[in-house]
Ligand SMILES: Nc1ncnc2c1ncn2[C@@H]1O[C@H](COP(=O)(O)OP(=O)(O)O)[C@@H](O)[C@H]1O
């Protein structure tokens with residue numbers, strides 16, 4: 001059982017670091033909020049409330065956007081987590097952990113868990129602010145919990161991918177372009193911000209294979225339509241598999257290349 | 260005495276081309292403080308990283324507490340403490356949290372963690388700053404915290420990579436005090452690397468002189484100094500008079516008690532047996548050639564001289580410029596004739 005204890009302490013460290021700098025949490029929440037409020041309002045005005053309702057069954061665009069923005073938060077937190085490995089390597093902390101009698105796999109696992117929990121904290125804050133702005137979640141508080149869990153799982157997957165890159169890439173300057181190169185297409189070819197109905201056919205095709213879409217869809221069902229399990233399940237299961245596959249990849253890469 | 264650390268024919272080649280460690284063998288007895296002394300790039304860190312299971316050797320074997328680093332790295336990790344040359348403390352945690360984390364990584368029993376953390380904090384004099392974020396610490400405080408983290412679980416073998424690199428004199432002396440405490444009170448086996456002579460001289464029971472991945476000599480610092488075969492007399496001539504100087508040097512070289520002669524910058528260093536008795540005859544020779552001596556100085560050898568003797572190079576922080584290196588090689592050649 002020391003394996004779980006070791007993961008816990010890797011996780012504990014990441015969380016301590018997270019809470020040591022509260023301003024970072026504020027900025028991490030602020031950016032998605034700007035997207036939500038500005039883009040949400042602009043799109044509502046542009047497409048008109050009724051059209052948005054037709055296309056997405058949402059009362060207004062803000063309600064439609066909130067789940068998407070939550071997944072976007074998960075995307076950015078997850079992408080960012082590779083940095084912590086690069087930083088640990090640079091300051092020698094990685095070697096310090098590797099010289100300790102803890103299993104190798106506990107290090108990436110603890111980091112993935114911390115990225116997910118951090119993104120979930122940010123999502124709860126965003127959901128609270130969205131509620132204050134008048135957004136209602138049709139499936140109620142429990143539905144919101146499940147939404148946060150789905151986005152958290154998605155964050156695990158993205159974090160594992162980011163950390164896998166960080167195993168090979170030794171500098172932040174090297175990692176950031178790759179992460180940007182991945183995040184933007186993932187975001188804009190998903191249905192996080194624009195309803196798939198708005199997209200041209202080729203983009204709908206890409207969107208259908210984008211893992212982000214599979215996280216957004218069940219969350220949006222929970223937010224707008226309520227507990228329709230038959231629509232929630234496929235996305236939930238897919239996201240679970242996505243996270244598991246990415247974590248498996250990470251533990252393999254880590255085991256192979258970090259002695 | 261049982262060997263705590265044993266290294267046999269160890270070789271490490273990085274990416275198939277850089278031979279950082281070349282057929283190195285040594286052993287460190289239980290309770291001994293052993294130093295690897297050499298300049299930057301000598302391969303000291305590579306050896307420590309192999310012993311702490313962070314790197315795999317290309318060939319050869321290494322054992323810590325009788326356990327082979329390749330066969331059972333986890334077993335080795337249970338025995339060792341490691342303080343790297345990188346100041347590996349987490350700036351975003353408090354001093355206390357850094358130690359608490361380390362204590363849990365080493366699976367100290369829950370009921371003693373607080374006591375042990377407080378104990379090592381007191382040892383390194385950081386108890387008052389324990390609850391501050393490490394980012395507010397000075398370099399010396401970070402190093403002390405890092406050292407405290409390495410001691411927390413009272414490892415059987417402690418590896419210290421350049422423990423006083425870049426520290427001010429006061430902090431360096433404090434750290435020396437802790438290391439001496441570990442030997443005398445805790446009977447810990449310590450392997451440290453350094454490129455500071457005084458450090459090896461002050462702390463180590465035995466030291467290995469390492470240069471470009473090879474060990475040139477291993478012994479107690481005093482014995483190493485004896486091994487170079489005499490005291491050192493440094494002569495500097497007045498400028499000009501090149502011819503007279505050459506003649507004087509030739510004559511000096513022929514004196515029976517002179518074991519060697521070398522140029523260092525503008526000076527000539529003689530390796531001399533029974534130096535007190537030899538000085539009069541030396542003066543006589545100098546007088547006969549009529550060369551003007553600006554300065555003459557006699558001293559007992561230090562480890563720095565031992566280093567120079569075994570490697571043919573000065574031990575320095577930075578490497579020399581290419582120009583300097585060529586010049587000094589040319590000088591030496593001239594003198595040896
Ligand atoms: N990861 C690496 N890849 C290639 N060469 C390396 C690597 N690490 C160290 N070296 C080389 O190995 C030699 C020994 O390095 P190191 O063990 O760090 O020496 P020291 O600690 O004595 O300064 C140096 O020439 C260094 O450039």
Ligand SMILES: [Mg+2]
Nearest residue numbers: 303304344421
């Ligand atoms: Mg080094």
